[in-house]
Amino acid sequence: xxxxxxxxxxxxxxxxxxxxxxxxxxxxxxxxxxxxxxxxxxxxxxxxxxxxxxxxxxxxxxxxxxxxxxxxxxxxxxxxxxxxxxxxxxxxxxxxxxxxxxxxxxxxxxxxxxxxxxxxxxxxxxxxxxxxxxxxxxxxxxxxxxxxxxxxxxxxxxxxxxxxxxxxxxxxxxxxxxxxxxxxxxxxxxxxxxxxxxxxxxxxxxxxxxxxxxxxxxxxxxxxxxxxxxxxxxxxxxxxxxxxxxxxxxxxxxxxxxxxxxxxxxxxxxxxxxxxxxxxxxxxxxxxxxxxxxxxxxxxxxxxxxxxxxxxxxxxxxxxxxxxxxxxxxxxxxxxxxxxxxxxxxxxxxxxxxxxxxxxxxxxxxxxxxxxxxxxxxxxxxxxxxxxxxxxxxxxxxxxxxxxxxxxxxxxxxxxxxxxxxxxxxxxxxxxxxxxxxxxxx
Amino acid sequence: xxxxxxxxxxxxxxxxxxxxxxxxxxxxxxxxxxxxxxxxxxxxxxxxxxxxxxxxxxxxxxxxxxxxxxxxxxxxxxxxxxxxxxxxxxxxxxxxxxxxxxxxxxxxxxxxxxxxxxxxxxxxxxxxxxxxxxxxxxxxxxxxxxxxxxxxxxxxxxxxxxxxxxxxxxxxxxxxxxxxxxxxxxxxxxxxxxxxxxxxxxxxxxxxxxxxxxxxxxxxxxxxxxxxxxxxxxxxxxxxxxxxxxxxxxxxxxxxxxxxxxxxxxxxxxxxxxxxxxxxxxxxxxxxxxxxxxxxxxxxxxxxxxxxxxxxxxxxxxxxxxxxxxxxxxxxxxxxxxxxxxxxxxxxxxxxxxxxxxxxxxxxxxxxxxxxxxxxxxxxxxxxxxxxxxxxxxxxxxxxxxxxxxxxxxxxxxxxxxxxxxxxxxxxxxxxxxxxxxxxxx
Numbered sequence: 001x002x003x004x005x006x007x008x009x010x011x012x013x014x015x016x017x018x019x020x021x022x023x024x025x026x027x028x029x030x031x032x033x034x035x036x037x038x039x040x041x042x043x044x045x046x047x048x049x050x051x052x053x054x055x056x057x058x059x060x061x062x063x064x065x066x067x068x069x070x071x072x073x074x075x076x077x078x079x080x081x082x083x084x085x086x087x088x089x090x091x092x093x094x095x096x097x098x099x100x101x102x103x104x105x106x107x108x109x110x111x112x113x114x115x116x117x118x119x120x121x122x123x124x125x126x127x128x129x130x131x132x133x134x135x136x137x138x139x140x141x142x143x144x145x146x147x148x149x150x151x152x153x154x155x156x157x158x159x160x161x162x163x164x165x166x167x168x169x170x171x172x173x174x175x176x177x178x179x180x181x182x183x184x185x186x187x188x189x190x191x192x193x194x195x196x197x198x199x200x201x202x203x204x205x206x207x208x209x210x211x212x213x214x215x216x217x218x219x220x221x222x223x224x225x226x227x228x229x230x231x232x233x234x235x236x237x238x239x240x241x242x243x244x245x246x247x248x249x250x251x252x253x254x255x256x257x258x259x260x261x262x263x264x265x266x267x268x269x270x271x272x273x274x275x276x277x278x279x280x281x282x283x284x285x286x287x288x289x290x291x292x293x294x295x296x297x298x299x300x301x302x303x304x305x306x307x308x309x310x311x312x313x314x315x316x317x318x319x320x321x322x323x324x325x326x327x328x329x330x331x332x333x334x335x336x337x338x339x340x341x342x343x344x345x346x347x348x349x350x351x352x353x354x355x356x357x358x359x360x361x362x363x364x365x366x367x368x369x370x371x372x373x374x375x376x377x378x379x380x381x382x383x384x385x386x387x388x389x390x391x392x393x394x395x396x397x398x399x400x401x402x403x404x405x406x407x408x409x410x411x412x413x414x415x416x417x418x419x420x421x422x423x424x425x426x427x428x429x430x431x432x433x434x435x436x437x438x439x440x441x442x
Numbered sequence: 443x444x445x446x447x448x449x450x451x452x453x454x455x456x457x458x459x460x461x462x463x464x465x466x467x468x469x470x471x472x473x474x475x476x477x478x479x480x481x482x483x484x485x486x487x488x489x490x491x492x493x494x495x496x497x498x499x500x501x502x503x504x505x506x507x508x509x510x511x512x513x514x515x516x517x518x519x520x521x522x523x524x525x526x527x528x529x530x531x532x533x534x535x536x537x538x539x540x541x542x543x544x545x546x547x548x549x550x551x552x553x554x555x556x557x558x559x560x561x562x563x564x565x566x567x568x569x570x571x572x573x574x575x576x577x578x579x580x581x582x583x584x585x586x587x588x589x590x591x592x593x594x595x596x597x598x599x600x601x602x603x604x605x606x607x608x609x610x611x612x613x614x615x616x617x618x619x620x621x622x623x624x625x626x627x628x629x630x631x632x633x634x635x636x637x638x639x640x641x642x643x644x645x646x647x648x649x650x651x652x653x654x655x656x657x658x659x660x661x662x663x664x665x666x667x668x669x670x671x672x673x674x675x676x677x678x679x680x681x682x683x684x685x686x687x688x689x690x691x692x693x694x695x696x697x698x699x700x701x702x703x704x705x706x707x708x709x710x711x712x713x714x715x716x717x718x719x720x721x722x723x724x725x726x727x728x729x730x731x732x733x734x735x736x737x738x739x740x741x742x743x744x745x746x747x748x749x750x751x752x753x754x755x756x757x758x759x760x761x762x763x764x765x766x767x768x769x770x771x772x773x774x775x776x777x778x779x780x781x782x783x784x785x786x787x788x789x790x791x792x793x794x795x796x797x798x799x800x801x802x803x804x805x806x807x808x809x810x811x812x813x814x815x816x817x818x819x820x821x822x823x824x825x826x827x828x829x830x831x832x833x834x835x836x837x838x839x840x841x842x843x844x845x846x847x848x849x850x851x852x853x854x855x856x857x858x859x860x861x862x863x864x865x866x867x868x869x870x871x872x873x874x875x876x877x878x879x880x881x882x883x884x
Contacts, residue, residue, distance in 0.1 A: 161767030325603030
């Protein structure tokens with residue numbers, strides 16, 4: 001809704017000292033944020049009580065066409081973080097280097113910072129947040145996980161009275177587009193990836209998304225916020241979607257499940273957390289199962305609040321720009337009313353548990369000898385490792401060669417035992433090959 | 443996850459001056475909040491950097507058994523808001539009187555306030571928020587809409603750069619329990635209400651829920667926050683669920699819809715908003731259609747962020763207590779770091795539009811003469827008022843008396859025209875009775 005400012009009020013606002021903002025980076029997120037500040041300028045000014053002026057924009061390539069005035073741009077990024085007139089820095093470059101040094105220098109110089117940089121916050125968040133806290137500055141990064149969906153601040157504020165029991169999320173839009181295509185159209189991963197690249201949903205080098213790094217960074221950040229202790233990205237178990245086939249998606253469907261790349265963290269006994277990113281079978285009736293395409297979602301369980309779910313667009317210029325501008329408005333209001341920064345450092349590092357300790361159920365697909373007793377032999381091998389089977393789908397795939405394909409679901413078991421069972425199966429005469437295995441969430 | 447405080451840190455925290463809190467009311471929400479503060483005491487203390495002490499609790503009836511120490515209780519509520527030692531008041535009485543005067547007095551006395559009181563904030567929020575803002579105090583009310591789901595603060599903060607285009611929500615748990623029962627089991631409203639009362643989901647006098655007052659207050663608050671202008675509760679069109687029958691739910695189902703009590707607000711052309719609470723047909727594929735039982739949800743569309751949805755438990759001691767404690771933690775952290783209150787008053791009243799200007803589609807069920815040409819006569823009557831029909835279900839209900847029942851869906855039309863068409867139908871010989879009509883959202 002466009003709002004019209006009354007004349008005398010407009011004068012009062014125009015008289016208020018503008019908040020001067022410097023931007024680092026002007027790619028997808030940067031230009032999205034800039035456009036939002038421009039289009040919704042009046043409403044934003046009313047909310048802050050002063051205008052927001054983007055006074056400098058740092059980019060690598062000065063020759064590109066930009067939607068902002070050419071005179072704002074510079075390729076000397078350091079001069080922006082050192083500019084004494086600038087009060088807030090928006091760091092929208094991405095990556096650790098040089099973004100990390102620039103953010104640190106900005107905080108050292110007394111500037112508040114908004115960043116959308118998940119890799120930086122996941123890897124170097126703890127010391128940067130501590131620095132901001134010591135200086136009474138804000139370091140906001142709502143856009144670093146879940147794009148436009150408010151996740152980080154609600155976890156830090158409205159949900160902060162809860163002991164978080166667990167969270168599960170779809171945090172990467174690119175892989176969700178690919179999996180949605182594979183599920184709905186039965187195409188291969190390669191075909192779905194090519195289509196996503198053609199449509200601009202996946203990058204030329206899709207490693208960060210397809211191999212789960214992006215979701216790993218985001219989960220590390222969300223888990224750190226939710227548990228109030230640093231969860232290092234390298235302590236988040238990570239497995240991408242490259243091993244997934246249309247065949248597995250088909251079996252999952254028959255068994256009543258959808259396959260999603262989930263980012264999961266659970267509080268475990270003995271003061272620990274177990275955080276992991278991997279393809280996961282979830283029941284079709286679970287609310288996350290119907291989160292498709294570029295949509296992201298986070299499901300949270302707290303001891304008092306119970307189950308919550310947040311969903312929305314997890315990527316894109318406009319949604320991510322919305323989160324950056326929301327953070328910026330907060331900081332500007334704080335500056336205007338004279339409030340101090342309110343950044344909460346993580347005091348300790350979380351006690352993270354290895355994936356071998358995970359207790360979950362599994363989907364496993366085997367190619368087996370099509371002969372009597374083979375099922376009994378397989379069940380016995382699983383049973384010896386304390387893995388019991390709960391469901392099965394099978395078909396003969398080669399009558400001449402006498403080969404069959406079987407997909408099993410297991411009951412809950414410990415990952416260490418399950419992996420041992422998989423080794424045993426590979427060594428068994430009954431099993432020609434273990435084609436795939438995927439974790440299941442109920 | 444329980445956290446263990448390191449000894450030297452525990453000493454530092456114990457040395458920090460506790461934040462002293464007074465509670466007004468100790469019913470469902472009050473005891474829920476108290477229990478959360480007690481159970482998660484250590485983690486909350488770490489987040490704030492100081493202990494939170496509930497030092498006085500005001501109740502009407504001192505003789506009741508309580509989960510808190512008897513010495514904390516008093517029936518002199520005014521003495522709590524006047525106590526100079528108390529920094530934060532939790533108002534959890536409900537209703538406008540005496541809660542309104544107590545909150546005002548607390549703010550006048552320089553105390554921050556958290557309230558879960560939707561009626562008070564909907565009816566008297568504007569002056570109270572202005573008062574808090576003038577005094578540099580916080581007046582938080584996250585629990586007033588959506589129970590434990592973070593809605594109000596995300597709209598005020600993370601989404602504040604957006605022009606909100608519209609919101610639709612299921613904001614009342616009691617009616618959602620009743621409608622879920624009617625839909626899933628085909629029982630009557632009366633039976634579903636009795637069951638809900640027996641299970642404690644509905645009160646002995648269900649008026650506030652069943653007639654939509656509760657949802658009306660909550661929508662007035664959420665719309666005021668989203669649009670940054672006061673939306674008065676009396677300008678929210680309100681219709682409860684009493685007219686709903688299992689027959690209508692059955693026809694809706696055949697047509698591909700579920701019936702929910704929705705709270706809807708849309709930005710309309712010419713700087714206005716149209717806010718309304720009424721039973722609504724929504725497609726079964728809409729994310730709100732699968733929000734059942736006591737769950738609440740809010741779907742938000744912003745110009746940059748796109749579509750978001752938040753869902754979770756909308757009521758109950760623990761979920762609502764979670765929101766109250768989240769607000770309290772925020773205020774305590776602000777007090778500790780010396781931040782000022784950050785309350786944004788609504789500068790103006792929104793230009794709200796009457797329901798007659800609504801443009802939507804409708805479901806209508808008629809009992810008609812079962813004779814040739816009757817359908818043509820009805821379609822003609824609708825057509826004269828610019829209402830065209832998009833779908834129909836019919837059955838003969840009385841072969842002797844020659845009566846039939848028809849359910850129609852219309853295309854988009856203006857409510858004023860639609861109501862005129864309903865009048866025309868009532869006057870027509872072809873129509874024996876207009877049994878019901880309900881708005882539809884696509």
